[in-house]
Amino acid sequence: MAGVSLKCGDCGALLKSVEEAQEHAELTSHSNFAESTEAVLNLICTACGKPCRSKTESDLHTKRTGHTEFVDKTSESAKPISLEVPKAAVESDEQVDASTSSQSEEMIVPEVDKKLLEELELMGFSTARATRALHYSGNASVEAAVNWVVEHENDPDIDQMPLVPANTKVEAPKPTLTPEEVKLKAQELRERARKKKEEEEKKKEREREKERIRIGKELLEAKRIEEENERKRLLALRKAEKEEEQRAREKIRQKLEEDKAERRRRLGLPPEDPAAATPSAPVVQEKKSSLPVRPATKAEQMRECLRSLKQNHKEDDAKLKRAFQTLLTYIGNVAKNPNEEKFRKIRVTNPSFQERVGALKGGIEFLELCGFEKIEGGEFLFLARDKVDVAVLNSAGSELDSAIKNPFFGVL
Incomplete structure (x- = not known):
């Protein structure tokens, strides 16, 4: 199958053409490219029409805008890649090589708006990431730099300081906002960050409150179970006491019967007839019922x-x-x-x-x-x-x- 893209062997990025590979090499200093049969994705957002070249880009777009539906048009745009460099590009490369051979250019860190850089650093961004974001967003505003960081946060060189040729003239960006508007915009971003932090604190406090309620319920349930077990233990103890008392009374009754039978035997009297002894029992009980009986236990x-x-x-x-x-x-x-x-x-x-x-x-x-x-x-x-x-x-x-x-x- 013919190759439809170029794959960077250093970072795995897929590129549509030789020109894109050259630009990628200039930005990242990667030089290991190979022809690939894997096509560059072409995912079109159905809500706003933005094309996304990879699943990562579509995920970032969804995270930023909330759009979740995409149409895959990769097969329509996938074409065999041409490895021939256009003549104009070859001539340009030759001129660049000639100029490079004659004079090696010095690479320096591009100049960016100091105030905007300070704002981004106060928001928690590193100096390298803030400088790169301001440079590639044109030093337009703090918001534009933040949006660039969100879109490129997965780039492998996101935290590397950008470099440009020393003789490159960087035109000062035309301010799109007045100083008062910039100040208001920065204040708005700070207020937004503060509200977000307060919401996170409230969320954490709600979670802590839920945890406290859960622990309280567990303690109450444990206490209830303990009281229930204690009540059952007392009931079992009372039952055991009653059974022990009944067994003791039975032993005393048997002992009395045995002593009575032994006395009759010694006196030479015949054994007492149980049938004849039963009628006298109510009489004895009736006589004793008139006297108060003191509890035994x-x-x-x-x-x-x-x-x-x-x-x-x-x-x-x-x-x-x-x-x-x-x-x-x-x-x-x-x-x-x-x-x-x-x-x-x-x-x-x-x-x-x-x-x-x-x-x-x-x-x-x-x-x-x-x-x-x-x-x-x-x-x-x-x-x-x-x-x-x-x-x-x-x-x-x-x-x-x-x-x-x-x-x-x-x-x-």
């Missing part, structure tokens, strides 16, 4: 104390619930901080304590069941550090939680 005693407290003050439900909440706070503080004496010592004469707990019959008794003892003539309730029983405190907390949340607590 600490948890039952606490439950009975809270049930009595609720029965004695059932006319004021809000006051009763506040008392339960206060007791739960006292118990929770000691369970979480057993080494803190301030949580293990309560002034009985404190007006707040009296209003919430002390004035209610059964409030102080409940704290005493938890291990608190009256000291200093009954002025304080104190729980010694060596008498802190976490299991008892957990049982107390579980009973108080049930009294607060269960509407039928103390009714049945």
Whole structure:
């Protein structure tokens, strides 16, 4: 297949003709070119008609204008490349070679507008990039230089200082704007950069706020899960206590039955008939029901104390619930901080304590069941550090939680 372009072996750029290759060589000092069957792209923007020679140019055009639709007309413009240099070009090259051979030209940095160069440097551009942009944009304005940088930011020599022959006369660009307009334009660019920076800061602050909200939600969820697990643990502990109590009662009953059978055997009496013994059970139970039965475990005693407290003050439900909440706070503080004496010592004469707990019959008794003892003539309730029983405190907390949340607590 015939070659349709020239490819620079140094930077990979595709060129349509020998003339473009020569211009590329003069600008970049690249000299390694080869014929290629890859055609130079011809992408036409459907919105404004601008031709783009590569995908990079079309991407930059899209970024700058927002136009996204292009028509590929590469096949229409692709033609076999002619490697013959036009006669006029050959003559010109010969003249250049002759003049070069007679006198080597000195290359210097082109002169650019100092004020515009200073403006670009203040905007963050390097001196080489700002000088190149001003030189190739004709020293027209800061905006024109910035647009040139945007269009050529992917050039391999973008950060190299441009060089021109020393004898080249660079005509001073005709100012297209008055000094006042230049000042206003520079101020506008600075204001635009400031607003862009403020928008970025606001965006970062919104992201940080979202992150804080997310972390807060995660902490709340972790706390909820921890409380739920603690509640399940207390329920499992209460269930285990009830099962252990039931097993202990069963063992005592079996032991009593065995002792009774042993006594009958020693006395030479026949074994007791279970069928005959059953009718007497209700009678015995009925006789015992007339006497108060003291709860066997600490948890039952606490439950009975809270049930009595609720029965004695059932006319004021809000006051009763506040008392339960206060007791739960006292118990929770000691369970979480057993080494803190301030949580293990309560002034009985404190007006707040009296209003919430002390004035209610059964409030102080409940704290005493938890291990608190009256000291200093009954002025304080104190729980010694060596008498802190976490299991008892957990049982107390579980009973108080049930009294607060269960509407039928103390009714049945």
